[in-house]
Amino acid sequence: MQAEPQAFDRVLSSMCTEPHPAARKAAERFLATNPGDPGTYPTISALEDDAVSLLGEITELPEPAGYVASGGTEANIQAVRIARERADSRRPNVVMPESGHFSFQKAADILGVELRIVPTDDDHRADLEAINSSVDDETAMIVGVAGTTEYGRVDPIPALGEIAKDVGALFHVDAAWGGFVLPFTDYEWTFADAPIDTMTIDPHKVGQAAVPAGGLLARSSELLDELAVDTPYLESTSQATLSGTRSGAGVASAAAAMETLWPTGYREEYHRSQRNAAWLAEALEKRGYEVVDPTLPLVAARLPRSTFDALRAKGWRISRTATGELRVVCMPHVTREMLASFVADLDRLEVRASVPVVSDD
């Protein structure tokens, strides 16, 4: 029970990060509160309003409806749930590029909707033609991803929104990871850029809040009302969240992180991470590995499986894409020094692999 949480100095695979000091402090102060019971815990409930309002600023939605969810999975499930409730069809479908997060598979399974997974284009982005030929009258929602999990790609959000509008479906954008870097890029991804109905954007990823602090936003409170369930014994009257009791730590730290970092801190962080990603991509390319261009701070590269395993054995927390590429997420805790040390380990492995080994100690 006295085990130490491992340090972050070798974590390259996570979309979570060390909370910002202000976020950690807020989390610790509000550890014993429950925003799921606003009648009993009004202060944290007010902080949640602040957090949602800041998320609205970031995503260009002046009067946001939404809440701080347990994470992107909950937010995505809830978005699909809204679409299902809105659908006329008894067997509604959700159309998503194959780059969409596996939480939509979970959502489809739980909610009993059909998930239509559509191949992406050569750059791992939603293929508009393929999406267009997958939608039909039963389509309740189209999903666009703004910052994919595997390659950090941004789908053509406005064009996807148009397809959704044409077919009478809701349009959901999953910016769980990308939402805190995209404001500093030229991508079109916000509520102002496209007819987006709901969005996932997680403060506990690049937003540097403490887990659990996902975010669900909706263009109107009517959309959120689709989720409401009566709460007989609480002084509030209904609840739109998936959980009942919720973490005040997550909510308070989300509000504190965004208050502290939006926009200047996040902007600086984005530029630093993006430079790191470019540096790593170049370092890997130089060594002859095939690298997927890091258009956002996420690098994928094809390494031999044995090399990957050897790096993991050295303590590096790395993960792979579905097709087996190394995947390094340049989160706020990932420094140039870490990446240099990672590449140095890689170089040592390659030397060992190419030189006959006499002694192995």
Next chain:
Amino acid sequence: MQAEPQAFDRVLSSMCTEPHPAARKAAERFLATNPGDPGTYPTISALEDDAVSLLGEITELPEPAGYVASGGTEANIQAVRIARERADSRRPNVVMPESGHFSFQKAADILGVELRIVPTDDDHRADLEAINSSVDDETAMIVGVAGTTEYGRVDPIPALGEIAKDVGALFHVDAAWGGFVLPFTDYEWTFADAPIDTMTIDPHKVGQAAVPAGGLLARSSELLDELAVDTPYLESTSQATLSGTRSGAGVASAAAAMETLWPTGYREEYHRSQRNAAWLAEALEKRGYEVVDPTLPLVAARLPRSTFDALRAKGWRISRTATGELRVVCMPHVTREMLASFVADLDRLEVRASVPVVSDD
């Protein structure tokens, strides 16, 4: 943003409480970890195994399957989901006494199962005859409550289990709140007492862990496997939880609280809370209010609405049952002094109500 979280000295309505110091310390240490990604965060993942194992001890299940959920709502949703996956029927139903938590309404809505809510007996417990006449071939699950939200009642768990067995349904016990007091009572409620398939038991309630730390237990890992979804980009291969990223703080604090308090600390806490509940019940009865006998540390009493509102105006965080009774949960943070102060405020209100008021300042 500098708002203070309110103190707990007037919180009588919550089923959450101040985390035990050991739980708080563990939560703060593991704030930046994610048990939803065990390949990256192995230490917290091992702590989760410890937590599940301790929950198994408490509920008399030697080889427990399960996980630390975001709360009782998630655990209940997941239990219903297991039952739905196991059901032969296309339109399965869940049969539950009306004392069941509203999260089952949420579960039914999300999962598309029919929820059959059955009236309770005169003591607010599941009515076996009524349950029996509500089940049929399409019944996928019967829910029993071990410590109801409104009155702290324990359903006849073994008898409900027999009904479930007879009809071929799974049997779920919701001990979200009761699970950490029941081991010290004579009630039959554990996996050893009855053919229970799944159970909800929340460390973040009477278990004194930090939110979010609910608990889902299953008699076998095969039951849990019904929830598994593939996780393409994580080093683990599948995920049975409803959330993806999860709070290491909740998991670590659950393990720490149970390590510290099970069984001695919880036993002492139960006796103290139960004495407090009995004291409050007697104090209210003496003053002429109708009181529901607190068989567990939860007191319900019929107060005039105006009195209830006046107490809330004085800062007391209290809530009501569906029929409007005052509801006080004697959680670990609730002391005799708090209750005495509450009763003194009640007395002052009653004096004011019965004496003509000349000046109101």
